[in-house]
Amino acid sequence: MKKLLAVLLAGILALSLAACGGSAEPSSTPAPESQAAPAESGDAAEPAATGAAGKKISILTANLSSVTTNQMCEMMKAGMEKEGMEVTLVDTKGDFGQLASRIEDSVSAKADAIVIVSCDPGQIAPQLQTAFDAGVPVFGCDSGYMEGMMINATSDNYAMGQLITKYLFEDLMGGKGTVIALTHRPHPGVVKRCEAFDDMIKDYPDITLITEQHVEVPGPIENSRKIMENLILSNSAKDSVTAVWCGWDEPAIGATQALMDAGRDEVIVTGVDGNSQAVELINEGSNLKATVEQNFEGMSQIVVDELVKLFNGEEIEKGDRYAPATLITKE
Known part of the structure; x- marks a missing residue:
């Protein structure tokens, strides 16, 4: 009996020692939430990055009837929507007073960004200042750049003016003859091309x-056609006009x-865009x-890319951004 009692006591002692030894091993049971390590200070308040998705963009122009302006607006709209942005496209059909009003509307509607296309920001400066004051980023596409804007995606218009003017004066005219210029100096890009023409003709x-x-x-197109019809009447002798230099393709x-x-x-007629x-007529x-082909797709993509960078919190280098251009002649 004593022997049996001793065996039982030894077994109980062994079980007791095993339980004590097990407490030294790490537990595989997850710690209760109340025992989890506290989050770093401020982590819970940090919002998740939303990027461009859901951002409201207003694209505004006064000249959607222009083939190239329409092209840029549609390419930007498609690119922005692909990134999840909500896009409103506004055309004021040549009315800059209405364009100014619609910019104010976009600011009041709390747009996340405004894009102006093919227009001189100087003509709508007070309304753009309203956007700047409200903290609404303003981008340009084939427009001018003014202080306060983020970027303006464009071509180096002065360089394009030099390229087409040199080709016309030297390669096509042989350095002599008469020329008519069809221009539209309110457009900042056309102004730069005209300035190149003005500077070069002196030489x-x-x-x-x-x-x-x-x-x-x-x-x-129709307006320049009428202008040219009148100029033909007043310069009716053959060879009285050698060339017509046009600030962009539609007058050409x-x-x-x-x-x-x-x-x-x-x-001889030349254009730019x-x-x-125009390319079909050349061929x-x-x-x-001849014409100089602007990279409108490149300009449009620059604007989309810079918007995405902005909404992802990246720094934007402000100013003009140039997309490369190419001289086009008969194939």
Whole structure:
């Protein structure tokens, strides 16, 4: 009996020692939430990065009837929507007073960003200042840049003006003859091209400027066609006009149409933009001989990329951003 009692006591002692030894091993049971390590100070208040998704963007222009302006607006809209942005596209059909009003509307509606397309910010400076004061970022596409804006995606318009003017004066005109200029100086890009033309013609004493004509927008093709028809009447002698220099492609198209209708196939026409209709006329062997193709897709993508960077909290280098351009002649 004593022997049996001793065996039982030994077993109980062994079990007791085993239980004590097990407490030294790490537990596989998760710690209760109340015992979890506290979060770093401020972690719980840090919002998750939302990026561009859901941001409200207003794209505003006064000239959606322009082929290239329409192209840029649609490419930007598609790119922004792909990133999850909500886009409103506004066209005021040449009315800058209405454009100014719609910018104010966008600020009141608390847009997350505004994009102005193919317009001079100087004409809407007070309304843009309202946006700056409200903290609404303003981007430009084929527009000018003014202090307070984020960026303006464009081409180096002065360099393009130099490129097409040099090609016209030297390669097409041979350094002599007469030229008509069709311009639209309210547009900041066209102004830069015109300034290149103004500077360069001084170096060609055997080239004479007959006249510079302002082309109204909207309707630049039809308006330039009418201007050219009148100029043909006042310069009716063959070879009285050597060339027509156009600040962008739509006046070049209108001038070409008028010259072709009048049988004035000796007159050379040049443009700038790389408009598909202009390129087609060049390849058909019409009066239109050359243009400089702007990279509108590149400009549009610059704006989309910079918006995404902004909404992801990245730093934006302010100022003009250039997309490269190319001289286009007959294939």
